[in-house]
Amino acid sequence: MNRLSIELPGLSLKNPIMPASGCFGFGREYGQLYDLSLLGAIMIKSTTLEMRLGNPTPRVAETASGMLNAIGLQNPGLKGVLEGELPWLEQFDVPIIANVAGTETADYVEVAKMISRAPNVKALELNISCPNVKCGGITFGTDPEIAKELTRAVKEVSSVPVYVKLSPNVTNIVEIAQAVEAGGADGITMINTLIGMRLDQKTGRPVIANGTGGLSGPAVKPVAIRMVYEVSKAVNIPIIGMGGVTEVADIIDFMSAGASAVAVGTANFVNPFICPQIIEQLPAKLDELGIGHISELIGRSHRL
Amino acid sequence: MIIQDRMTVTSQQQIAHNIFEMKLNGKLVGEISSPGQFVHIRVSDSFEPLLRRPISIASIDQEVGEMTIIYRAEGRGTTILSQKRAGDEVDVLGPLGNGFPVEETAQGETAILIGGGIGVPPLYELSKQLTAKGVKCTHVLGFQSKDVVFYEEEFSKLGETHIVTVDGSLGTAGFVTTVMAELGNEFSTYYSCGPMPMLEAIEKMYAGKKGFLSFEQRMGCGIGACFACVCQTTEGAGKAYIKVCSDGPVFPAGVVAI
Numbered sequence: 001m002n003r004l005s006i007e008l009p010g011l012s013l014k015n016p017i018m019p020a021s022g023c024f025g026f027g028r029e030y031g032q033l034y035d036l037s038l039l040g041a042i043m044i045k046s047t048t049l050e051m052r053l054g055n056p057t058p059r060v061a062e063t064a065s066g067m068l069n070a071i072g073l074q075n076p077g078l079k080g081v082l083e084g085e086l087p088w089l090e091q092f093d094v095p096i097i098a099n100v101a102g103t104e105t106a107d108y109v110e111v112a113k114m115i116s117r118a119p120n121v122k123a124l125e126l127n128i129s130c131p132n133v134k135c136g137g138i139t140f141g142t143d144p145e146i147a148k149e150l151t152r153a154v155k156e157v158s159s160v161p162v163y164v165k166l167s168p169n170v171t172n173i174v175e176i177a178q179a180v181e182a183g184g185a186d187g188i189t190m191i192n193t194l195i196g197m198r199l200d201q202k203t204g205r206p207v208i209a210n211g212t213g214g215l216s217g218p219a220v221k222p223v224a225i226r227m228v229y230e231v232s233k234a235v236n237i238p239i240i241g242m243g244g245v246t247e248v249a250d251i252i253d254f255m256s257a258g259a260s261a262v263a264v265g266t267a268n269f270v271n272p273f274i275c276p277q278i279i280e281q282l283p284a285k286l287d288e289l290g291i292g293h294i295s296e297l298i299g300r301s302h303r304l
Numbered sequence: 305m306i307i308q309d310r311m312t313v314t315s316q317q318q319i320a321h322n323i324f325e326m327k328l329n330g331k332l333v334g335e336i337s338s339p340g341q342f343v344h345i346r347v348s349d350s351f352e353p354l355l356r357r358p359i360s361i362a363s364i365d366q367e368v369g370e371m372t373i374i375y376r377a378e379g380r381g382t383t384i385l386s387q388k389r390a391g392d393e394v395d396v397l398g399p400l401g402n403g404f405p406v407e408e409t410a411q412g413e414t415a416i417l418i419g420g421g422i423g424v425p426p427l428y429e430l431s432k433q434l435t436a437k438g439v440k441c442t443h444v445l446g447f448q449s450k451d452v453v454f455y456e457e458e459f460s461k462l463g464e465t466h467i468v469t470v471d472g473s474l475g476t477a478g479f480v481t482t483v484m485a486e487l488g489n490e491f492s493t494y495y496s497c498g499p500m501p502m503l504e505a506i507e508k509m510y511a512g513k514k515g516f517l518s519f520e521q522r523m524g525c526g527i528g529a530c531f532a533c534v535c536q537t538t539e540g541a542g543k544a545y546i547k548v549c550s551d552g553p554v555f556p557a558g559v560v561a562i
Contacts, residue, residue: 025529029550033306033527053545058522060532065351067524071531074545218351246351269525270346270354272397273308 003293004282006040006261008238009186010123010161011095013040016261016294017251017279020242021045021099021125021165022071023265026085027092030272037093038276043189043263044085046101046127049111051077061198061207066217066244067266068196070210073101073130078111086118095122097163101130105153108140113157123160126151126185129167129192130214141167141192144179151183161186163240166231168223169195177231188231189240189263191224216266218244225257229301232258246274248281252289255297305335306400306527313392314370321451322377323422324386325362332398333369336361339429340403340497340518340554343373344526346395347384356397357381358523358549360497362425362455363432374425374454400526401553404430404495404516411438413492418444418480418506420498421452426518428455430495431462442466442491444483446502450474481505489513494557504562515557521548536561 004015019030021043027036036042054074061068076084081098089096098121102108112124128141128150140150147164155162164180166173168191177188193214198207206212224243232239241259245251246267254262267274282294291297311330319325332343344356362374377386388394404426409415415434419427424445431441441463447453450473459465466483467475476483480502489510496506497518507517524530528550537546538561546552546560 023530025531029525029527029529051544054531054534057532057534059534060522060524060530062353062355065354067354069524069530069532074531074534076544217354266354269530270356271308272306272525272527272529 003286006295008260011041013261015040015279015282017275018043018261018263019268019275020263020265023268027089033272034276038279039094040261041095041097043097043099043125045075046073046099046130047075047078047081047111047115048073048101049078049107051080056209058207058209061213063198063215064219066215066219068198068208068213068215070208070213072210078114082114082118086120090120096120097123097125099125099127101127105150108150109153109157112154116159121160124158124162125189126154126162126164129165138167138169141176142170144175147176148179148183151180151185155184163187163189165192166190167192168227173227174230174234177235181235181237185237187238187240188235189242190231191227191243194220194223218246220244221250225253228254228257228259232299233302248278248285251278251282252285252297256300258299258302260298306398307332307335308395308397310393311396313388313390313394315390316388320454323374323452323454324377325372325374327370327372328394328396329370331369332396333364333366333371336364336371336399338403338406339433340426341399341401342553343396343398344400345385347381353381355524356526357385358526360426361429363429376422397526401549404554406433408514409434409439409493414440414442416442416444416487416491416494418484418494418496420446420480420502421448423498423518424455426497427495428458431459435462442487444468444480446480481509484509500562507557507562516554517557518554519548519552519560523549
């Protein structure tokens with residue numbers, strides 16, 4: 001028996017570890033370093049209808065135990081991803097979760113419809129929480145009614161289950177989670193980055209050309225854990241948790257908080273081998289905790 | 305191949321004001337394929353600072369499996385790095401990027417190598433490899449002032465070397481272009497690494513000549529996945545960016561929009 005396997009809508013995961021969208025490109029760079037079939041799944045970089053060049057540089061700035069980024073959804077566009085990226089990923093035995101972004105509902109619908117038909121795309125992740133683009137993205141993720149309607153529209157056209165990626169930049173994340181569940185979401189992924197800013201000491205101006213950026217890394221983990229805990233208690237759909245994961249102990253925390261699987265983001269930039277390393281360390285960690293199957297961890301924190 | 309290696313510091317010394325020369329031993333050295341490649345160093349095993357620091361490789365010794373890096377201790381990360389001592393271990397990812405093409409200059413031909421400040425180090429291994437194959441190298445090395453000049457003697461052993469300082473405290477006063485104007489255009493290839501304004505001036509001055517420039521940009525992952533270190537090409541706005549870390553850092557002259 002594989003004690004790391006997890007079954008989620010659309011996804012038969014050999015283990016619950018996957019790189020987070022935006023931190024792994026389309027896998028090519030990491031594919032040179034290790035066998036991508038080791039991963040539970042891969043969340044590919046956001047795909048928009050048309051190619052996007054992204055924001056001007058500087059696009060990243062380091063912060064205390066974290067980093068800010070404002071890449072701006074640079075990607076080759078739907079056609080480029082369908083023709084150039086997804087077919088390459090087919091050589092690996094790994095389900096792909098395609099992150100879908102847009103500036104209006106029609107964009108999301110078109111991208112979702114087409115990309116969900118690719119043979120290795122087993123689920124969609126709706127990006128309604130990107131803080132770094134001028135229109136779209138986060139505007140869909142901060143109003144429960146708009147989030148629900150977008151989820152519904154995408155569900156209608158998608159050939160695979162739809163997960164919605166939530167923004168932490170809201171007053172009440174539970175309300176948004178319940179709205180997307182009502183809209184028909186099959187699952188939730190959370191959290192995206194927290195909006196932040198770093199200033200240059202000499203000039204006093206923002207370091208990142210975009211002004212603000214999304215904060216990620218170990219600094220955001222407590223916020224993410226709290227939100228996964230709250231949302232998992234309030235919805236009946238599974239959660240893929242993320243936010244500041246850097247080591248195997250963080251996987252235990254996210255699953256205990258209520259996540260059914262965990263994504264690794266910024267840590268891929270620090271240690272490109274982090275995902276396979278965590279996967280390798282998981283069985284020993286479960287032994288240490290006296291856990292037989294990893295699913296026993298899910299929502300442990302709720303049993304008070 | 306890119307590997308993650310816990311390399312051992314074999315020596316560390318300050319060779320100019322805030323400029324450190326560090327030697328590291330490990331199997332990563334065997335993977336280095338061209339001068340101008342860089343390594344991505346994690347200066348601490350904690351999350352402070354979180355990201356790695358990209359540092360160019362100044363020279364390699366394949367026989368003993370040792371490489372030398374030269375860097376300026378300026379920010380938090382490089383200051384921590386400068387406190388490492390012989391015997392310490394450092395987490396190094398590399399070798400990264402595409403270096404200078406040594407094969408672009410044939411035996412008997414002349415190359416001019418122009419470096420600015422902390423852009424000088426990768427030119428040292430380049431010059432070693434070029435001179436070893438019989439290329440005549442001329443070096444023009446620019447620094448802010450005398451107290452930050454390094455490797456004058458090392459470069460002089462390999463070929464004609466001109467030191468330029470902005471304040472005139474050593475060598476020619478002014479910028480590298482002052483010396484370049486005197487040297488003329490009688491060479492086959494030029495190679496350069498340094499600040500953007502310097503690269504821009506060089507490209508203008510040597511318009512039409514065969515040249516290779518190494519660029520610097522704020523980096524995240526160093527392997528091409530995060531899209532932080534992009535720059536525009538001369539094809540103009542609206543064209544896809546290129547990545548300094550994995551497409552570069554060395555590009556043929558005329559490719560990157562400066």
